[in-house]
Amino acid sequence: MTSTGSDPLAERQVALVDLLDRLLAGGVVISGDLTLRIADVDLVRIDLKALISSVSAEVPSPWEVGP
Numbered sequence: 001m002t003s004t005g006s007d008p009l010a011e012r013q014v015a016l017v018d019l020l021d022r023l024l025a026g027g028v029v030i031s032g033d034l035t036l037r038i039a040d041v042d043l044v045r046i047d048l049k050a051l052i053s054s055v056s057a058e059v060p061s062p063w064e065v066g067p
Helices: 016-026
Strands: 028-038 041-052
Touching: 016 028
Parallel strands: none
Antiparallel strands: 028 041
């Protein structure tokens, strides 16, 4: 497939550090389900929901600081 110039971002390279910086600045939500099943019987089910974001003085941590 050749580039016709219609999509200027098609060949743009982004450093991993820049990508992580942009994702953490706004926050990332990760969710997933994992089920261990044998012979159509669910043995273990894990639901995962995680919020990953940066914390700064403008946006403090939601957890209180210990003594």
